[in-house]
Amino acid sequence: xxxxxxxxxxxxxxxxxxxxxxxxxxxxxxxxxxxxxxxxxxxxxxxxxxxxxxxxxxxxxxxxxxxxxxxxxxxxxxxxxxxxxxxxxxxxxxxxxxxxxxxxxxxxxxxxxxxxxxxxxxxxxxxxxxxxxxxxxxxxxxxxxxxxxxxxxxxxxxxxxxxxxxxxxxxxxxxxxxxxxxxxxxxxxxxxxxxxxxxxxxxxxxxxxxxxxxxxxxxxxxxxxxxxxxxxxxxxxxxxxxxxxxxxxxxxxxxxxxxxxxxxxxxxxxxxxxxxxxxxxxxxxxxxxxxxxxxxxxxxxxxxxxxxxxxxxxxxxxxxxxxxxxxxxxxx
Amino acid sequence: xxxxxxxxxxxxxxxxxxxxxxxxxxxxxxxxxxxxxxxxxxxxxxxxxxxxxxxxxxxxxxxxxxxxxxxxxxxxxxxxxxxxxxxxxxxxxxxxxxxxxxxxxxxxxxxxxxxxxxxxxxxxxxxxxxxxxxxxxxxxxxxxxxxxxxxxxxxxxxxxxxxxxxxxxxxxxxxxxxxxxxxxxxxxxxxxxxxxxxxxxxxxxxxxxxxxxxxxxxxxxxxxxxxxxxxxxxxxxxxxxxxxxxxxxxxxxxxxxxxxxxxxxxxxxxxxxxxxxxxxxxxxxxxxxxxxxxxxxxxxxxxxxxxxxxxxxxxxxxxxxxxxxxxxxxxxxxxxxxxxxxxxxxxxxxxxxxxxxxxxxxxxxxxxxxxxxxxxxxxxxxxxxxxxxxxxxxxxxxxxxxxxxxxxxxxxxxxxxxxxxxxxxxxxxxxxxxxxxxxxxxxxxxxxxxxxxxxxxxxxxxxxxxxxxxxxxxxxxxxxxxxxxxxxxxxxxxxxxxxxxxxxxxxxxxxxxxxxxxxxxxxxxxxxxxxxxxxxxxxxxxxxxxxxxxxxxxxxxxxxxxxxxxxxxxxxxxxxxxxxxxxxxxxxxxxxxxxxxxxxxxxxxxxxxxxxxxxxxxxxxxxxxxxxxxxxxx
Numbered sequence: 001x002x003x004x005x006x007x008x009x010x011x012x013x014x015x016x017x018x019x020x021x022x023x024x025x026x027x028x029x030x031x032x033x034x035x036x037x038x039x040x041x042x043x044x045x046x047x048x049x050x051x052x053x054x055x056x057x058x059x060x061x062x063x064x065x066x067x068x069x070x071x072x073x074x075x076x077x078x079x080x081x082x083x084x085x086x087x088x089x090x091x092x093x094x095x096x097x098x099x100x101x102x103x104x105x106x107x108x109x110x111x112x113x114x115x116x117x118x119x120x121x122x123x124x125x126x127x128x129x130x131x132x133x134x135x136x137x138x139x140x141x142x143x144x145x146x147x148x149x150x151x152x153x154x155x156x157x158x159x160x161x162x163x164x165x166x167x168x169x170x171x172x173x174x175x176x177x178x179x180x181x182x183x184x185x186x187x188x189x190x191x192x193x194x195x196x197x198x199x200x201x202x203x204x205x206x207x208x209x210x211x212x213x214x215x216x217x218x219x220x221x222x223x224x225x226x227x228x229x230x231x232x233x234x235x236x237x238x239x240x241x242x243x244x245x246x247x248x249x250x251x252x253x254x255x256x257x258x259x260x261x262x263x264x265x266x267x268x269x270x271x272x273x274x275x276x277x278x279x280x281x282x283x284x285x286x287x288x289x290x291x292x293x294x295x296x297x298x299x300x301x302x303x304x305x306x307x308x309x310x311x312x313x314x315x316x317x318x319x320x321x322x323x324x325x326x327x328x329x330x331x332x
Numbered sequence: 333x334x335x336x337x338x339x340x341x342x343x344x345x346x347x348x349x350x351x352x353x354x355x356x357x358x359x360x361x362x363x364x365x366x367x368x369x370x371x372x373x374x375x376x377x378x379x380x381x382x383x384x385x386x387x388x389x390x391x392x393x394x395x396x397x398x399x400x401x402x403x404x405x406x407x408x409x410x411x412x413x414x415x416x417x418x419x420x421x422x423x424x425x426x427x428x429x430x431x432x433x434x435x436x437x438x439x440x441x442x443x444x445x446x447x448x449x450x451x452x453x454x455x456x457x458x459x460x461x462x463x464x465x466x467x468x469x470x471x472x473x474x475x476x477x478x479x480x481x482x483x484x485x486x487x488x489x490x491x492x493x494x495x496x497x498x499x500x501x502x503x504x505x506x507x508x509x510x511x512x513x514x515x516x517x518x519x520x521x522x523x524x525x526x527x528x529x530x531x532x533x534x535x536x537x538x539x540x541x542x543x544x545x546x547x548x549x550x551x552x553x554x555x556x557x558x559x560x561x562x563x564x565x566x567x568x569x570x571x572x573x574x575x576x577x578x579x580x581x582x583x584x585x586x587x588x589x590x591x592x593x594x595x596x597x598x599x600x601x602x603x604x605x606x607x608x609x610x611x612x613x614x615x616x617x618x619x620x621x622x623x624x625x626x627x628x629x630x631x632x633x634x635x636x637x638x639x640x641x642x643x644x645x646x647x648x649x650x651x652x653x654x655x656x657x658x659x660x661x662x663x664x665x666x667x668x669x670x671x672x673x674x675x676x677x678x679x680x681x682x683x684x685x686x687x688x689x690x691x692x693x694x695x696x697x698x699x700x701x702x703x704x705x706x707x708x709x710x711x712x713x714x715x716x717x718x719x720x721x722x723x724x725x726x727x728x729x730x731x732x733x734x735x736x737x738x739x740x741x742x743x744x745x746x747x748x749x750x751x752x753x754x755x756x757x758x759x760x761x762x763x764x765x766x767x768x769x770x771x772x773x774x775x776x777x778x779x780x781x782x783x784x785x786x787x788x789x790x791x792x793x794x795x796x797x798x799x800x801x802x803x804x805x806x807x808x809x810x811x812x813x814x815x816x817x818x819x820x821x822x823x824x825x826x827x828x829x830x831x832x833x834x835x836x837x838x839x840x841x842x843x844x845x846x847x848x849x850x851x852x853x854x855x856x857x858x859x860x861x862x863x864x865x866x867x868x869x870x871x872x873x874x875x876x877x878x879x880x881x882x883x884x885x886x887x888x889x890x891x892x893x894x895x896x897x898x899x900x901x902x903x904x905x906x907x908x909x910x911x912x913x914x915x916x917x918x919x920x921x922x923x924x925x926x927x928x929x930x931x932x933x934x935x936x937x938x939x940x941x942x943x944x945x946x947x948x949x950x951x952x953x954x955x956x957x958x959x960x961x962x963x964x965x966x
Contacts, residue, residue: 094503095524095525104520105510175675176908182902240821241820244821248852
């Protein structure tokens with residue numbers, strides 16, 4: 001199978017009762033050459049899922065396949081899956097020149113000899129729009145946007161089959177964010193990079209992704225083509241996320257109209273049974289008596305049969321219903 | 333590594349560092365030269381002058397064999413220092429080996445090493461040294477090994493702690509993803525990043541080793557005759573200290589001075605290296621242009637909660653003071669919500685902190701006027717300020733975890749405000765606190781009040797923080813990025829809460845954010861800051877339609893939203909914001925501005941108010957868009 005495939009991946013930290021299952025059987029496919037945006041709130045497990053693929057988090061179950069090979073069991077130096085980190089200030093060694101940082105990621109077998117490697121570093125720097133002369137600088141002399149370009153160049157240096165971009169613009173100022181997003185899109189399209197793009201910002205994910213996957217408490221609750229998921233979200237959690245995005249047209253009155261939900265977010269150490277969203281769900285069992293099913297049965301098992309693979313027992317019928325969740329769309 | 337060289341040079345530039353360096357140099361010179369110059373004289377036995385006191389011939393007297401003690405102390409410098417340094421080197425090398433082993437060894441073996449080190453650290457160093465001295469046998473070699481081994485555990489632990497903190501950094505994770513092996517990781521990434529604190533500690537360790545050696549030799553466990561070091565000389569001199577103190581005091585002094593030289597140098601290095609210079613770039617700060625206060629014509633007809641005129645905040649810089657806030661003027665009226673937007677470094681947070689008198693020295697705040705609820709804050713005494721800050725003026729910060737005291741229950745902390753500012757009794761204050769928590773919609777407030785801040789989720793903590801701000805019955809809430817650390821769904825609820833509080837209590841709000849959409853959706857009026865100045869002020873409702881400053885326009889265009897055209901690249905602002913210590917001539921935005929003219933590069937525009945109350949600092953503003961929507965009605 002081509003592309004990057006997460007197959008029922010589980011990540012668990014710690015042991016016994018105090019353990020935390022950060023990712024619970026998440027399945028996700030990034031088709032070759034495409035960008036899948038993974039959204040979710042902090043603690044939803046989206047960054048942990050990414051880390052599991054590059055060996056920075058302990059995989060307890062499932063597989064991560066890249067073009068058919070399980071990358072979590074790879075031994076040796078070559079890493080076909082590369083990652084761009086969130087904080088460009090922390091992800092570059094302050095004592096190592098930019099050129100050395102990039103050169104380090106070039107596979108040994110690919111290029112031998114000092115001059116060949118140096119030429120490759122220059123080529124990579126130019127690819128991300130940086131002057132080749134910057135190779136000799138320490139990261140302290142670069143701005144946040146430039147550092148993030150270096151981060152991209154380092155990821156490309158590994159000649160990856162796929163790239164994971166973990167919140168790559170959230171540490172940047174808005175005026176710089178646009179530059180990095182444009183560059184990323186341009187490079188991604190030129191090289192046809194298979195990319196998992198992680199962010200909490202729906203506007204950003206909409207801008208760069210072909211597909212969107214929504215994560216909640218360690219599970220993928222909805223996924224599908226960007227346009228369709230944003231226009232016709234199936235899972236109530238996706239709808240809640242979308243509604244919370246501040247809009248340009250919003251006024252103080254609009255903010256005032258938000259319906260109130262003051263319950264504490266679910267404790268990831270003790271996730272609720274059944275559908276993990278049910279205590280907060282505006283169309284779930286705490287609101288409607290006829291939906292006790294949500295308390296006991298995990299809707300994820302039949303997700304594949306529903307529109308957008310939505311993990312919800314009560315999704316509206318595929319492609320018929322609109323945004324009105326509360327409306328009794330189901331035949332009953 | 334010229335950067336590092338200059339940083340070590342900075343150590344010598346401090347007075348303590350210089351003294352210590354000079355002392356060290358003297359010690360080293362004496363250690364090298366003394367045995368060559370006076371080695372003979374120090375060992376000449378003169379049975380005719382045994383155990384004499386100080387005299388012209390023998391400055392510090394003679395010992396039991398009539399040898400000159402002054403020269404013996406000088407000559408002993410070499411052995412004393414050499415032994416101390418050797419022991420330190422042994423300790424440091426062994427410590428490094430043990431400390432870095434867990435990073436390289438398989439996990440299980442690594443853990444074993446770690447726990448062995450932890451166990452060894454539990455024993456006092458001197459006890460270990462005595463123990464090893466007995467094992468290795470009495471004598472110089474034994475003592476060196478003993479002290480070396482005794483210093484190793486603490487050094488190993490230091491190395492472990494430091495490398496663990498570096499190992500948690502993103503760049504190490506990045507290197508791992510890039511396929512860097514364990515050994516290379518250690519040598520290229522971890523060690524260079526912990527080298528400085530290790531070097532500093534090794535220096536201090538040398539001082540300690542010197543002392544330990546003196547101790548061992550004094551006890552007779554160290555250097556044996558015919559060799560001698562300061563410890564032995566001290567031991568010999570001590571026998572007759574009541575008759576002639578000089579023979580005992582001289583080696584004492586030598587030990588103290590040398591030990592001090594090592595320790596002081598280490599301390600000075602720690603101080604100088606620990607604090608990074610404010611700006612590593614060597615550029616002279618330009619003469620900063622000020623916003624001329626005379627031109628800030630703003631009708632102050634309405635009563636204001638907060639009135640700020642020509643506020644400046646400056647910090648001492650490398651060469652000249654740096655001024656991140658350069659003449660900000662703003663007014664917040666009762667019950668009004670004013671938003672301040674800007675990128676990092678625009679001075680927006682400092683403006684908020686200065687308004688609450690929270691800028692710590694060496695930061696310096698000046699203003700023509702800084703008035704809160706009728707009180708001039710800059711001239712007010714602490715006594716006058718007390719009831720205002722924290723009472724009538726509430727602050728809400730980005731990270732509520734750091735704003736709460738972690739060892740006091742949330743209810744207690746809220747109640748304290750009421751006790752302080754309203755003179756309530758303990759019981760009444762606690763009841764009021766529970767009421768407040770209920771008002772900011774913290775569920776089960778009675779139970780929650782007894783919990784500690786870490787038991788609250790981020791959003792709930794921010795609610796409690798707002799509740800705490802409300803305890804003093806504030807007239808103004810200053811919220812500095814209150815939702816930046818929160819998720820979008822939680823953010824929406826916190827903003828809603830702030831709006832409700834405003835509606836219910838008539839409290840004014842000064843909301844600082846980097847996110848234009850957050851501010852636009854919550855506030856009545858918006859101030860846009862760039863490079864320490866306000867560049868535009870306009871009603872929130874007109875933000876998207878009537879913004880005229882090219883920076884405001886660019887900022888609005890650069891943020892993608894759910895309606896952004898996916899087919900086209902995002903509009904970007906070329907370049908980056910200027911550092912406060914290297915502002916360009918003229919308008920600070922001119923180098924990045926598509927509309928910049930010659931005038932913009934030479935002259936800084938004033939913030940001018942137009943008839944509609946719209947303030948703008950720009951020589952060549954964008955024309956008011958012929959609004960396609962209904963936005964430009966005014």
